[in-house]
Amino acid sequence: MSTEAHAAQGATGYIIHHLTSLSVGEGFWRLNLDTLFFSVVLGAIFVWFFKRAADKATSGVPGLVQNFAELLIEFVDGQVKDTFHGKSQLIAPLALTIFCWVFLFNFMDLFPVDILPGIAGLMGVEYLRVVPSTDLNATFAMSISVFCLIIFYSIKVKGPIGFAKELMFQPFGPWLTPFNLLLKLVEEIAKPISLALRLFGNLYAGELIFILIALLPWYIQPLLSFPWAIFHILIITLQAFIFMVLTIVYLSMAHEDH
Amino acid sequence: MSINATLIGQMITFALLVWFTMKYIWPPLFDSLEERKKKIADGLAAAEKGQEQIVLAEKKAIIVLKEAKDRSAEIVSLAQKRANEIVEESKENAKHEGERLILSAKAQIDQEIQQAKDGLRQEVTSLALAAAQQILGAEIDKAKHQDILNKVSNQLG
Numbered sequence: 001m002s003t004e005a006h007a008a009q010g011a012t013g014y015i016i017h018h019l020t021s022l023s024v025g026e027g028f029w030r031l032n033l034d035t036l037f038f039s040v041v042l043g044a045i046f047v048w049f050f051k052r053a054a055d056k057a058t059s060g061v062p063g064l065v066q067n068f069a070e071l072l073i074e075f076v077d078g079q080v081k082d083t084f085h086g087k088s089q090l091i092a093p094l095a096l097t098i099f100c101w102v103f104l105f106n107f108m109d110l111f112p113v114d115i116l117p118g119i120a121g122l123m124g125v126e127y128l129r130v131v132p133s134t135d136l137n138a139t140f141a142m143s144i145s146v147f148c149l150i151i152f153y154s155i156k157v158k159g160p161i162g163f164a165k166e167l168m169f170q171p172f173g174p175w176l177t178p179f180n181l182l183l184k185l186v187e188e189i190a191k192p193i194s195l196a197l198r199l200f201g202n203l204y205a206g207e208l209i210f211i212l213i214a215l216l217p218w219y220i221q222p223l224l225s226f227p228w229a230i231f232h233i234l235i236i237t238l239q240a241f242i243f244m245v246l247t248i249v250y251l252s253m254a255h256e257d258h
Numbered sequence: 259m260s261i262n263a264t265l266i267g268q269m270i271t272f273a274l275l276v277w278f279t280m281k282y283i284w285p286p287l288f289d290s291l292e293e294r295k296k297k298i299a300d301g302l303a304a305a306e307k308g309q310e311q312i313v314l315a316e317k318k319a320i321i322v323l324k325e326a327k328d329r330s331a332e333i334v335s336l337a338q339k340r341a342n343e344i345v346e347e348s349k350e351n352a353k354h355e356g357e358r359l360i361l362s363a364k365a366q367i368d369q370e371i372q373q374a375k376d377g378l379r380q381e382v383t384s385l386a387l388a389a390a391q392q393i394l395g396a397e398i399d400k401a402k403h404q405d406i407l408n409k410v411s412n413q414l415g
Contacts (some may be wrong), residue, residue: 023262025262025263025265026265027262028261028262029262029263030262030264031262031263031264031267032262032264034266035268035273036264036267036268039271040271041273042274043271043275046275046306047275047278047279047283048334050279050283050287051282051283051288054282054283054286055286055289057286057287057289057290058290059290059293059294059296059297060294062290062294066287069287070287073284073287073288073291073292077288089280090276090280092284092288093276093283093284094276094279094280095278096283096284097272097275097276097279097281101272102332109262132268133297135264136260136261137261137262137265137268138264138268139387140261140265140268140271141264141265141266141267141268141271141272142268142272144265144269145269145272145273146278156287197402
């Protein structure tokens, strides 16, 4: 299981060990190396796979790789076209990136909880958290990026004055401007926070349950981890899908003039 | 657990991924999809056009066949007519030829009859002479009684 120092502390130590990041630096400048490493590797896998499909892309009979890539492209494009009615070069690729990246993040959750930390432990790495989406930094990085895009497009489409008007005069008209402003600010800020926390919460809880199952006697573990893993296949896809769809929805809201 | 500089690293990674997807991944794949859609649509349209052309061609074929039938019927009737004419002609020819053959045969027969008559006349003359010589002995001289002999032979002719 985990390193002996933590095994001595019992179940609590085991859980804490699993949920501690491998990090360097102090204070704000701490870097979670495991999160960075896995998200870059998973991003590279995503890019490599799609680049391969894109290089061989043909309008004739598609190969297996292209077929799968096109399946995802059509799926994402369908989602974007359903919600977003403007024209944008960014939104569809953004949605595809989010869906695939988040899915791959979450997919790391399906590796048995001790395998990768165990291997890392053998190589002398003490802590390893393999699921990037159980790190708030990873989920907030995406949601804050999306938030910046929301602000950017709101100002770009509506103009700075139009956007300010929307913040101040909606939904209750100019007589309640301070109240409107408060409401709107909360609404806008809730977007990235809810995006990030929803994904983080789901995956963190899921991972925690896997860890708890791993604490049980070995003959009970399969009975619990097997159904939970199958259920998790749904969860990880669903969470990636939700993150993508909400991004599309928020960005299309930013494009709409009320 | 807490927010730290990892966030910035993750944002940079995310931005790079989105940029790369936007620049190198989405356009070629999406274009190939659109192109395939167009190809399929074109193919379907072409198939439909082909079907229409088949119908047209069938109609045309029926017309051509009918024309050909009419024409062949015409040719057959012409040929029949011509054949009848030829038969009639040859009947006529045969009739003429037969008549001609009959006439020439009759002429030949007549000629042969004449020859036979001439021969017979000569022989009868000599027989009669011989008989008369027998009967009359030396009394009749050929030179003296030429007139009588000629009369006799003329009566026989």
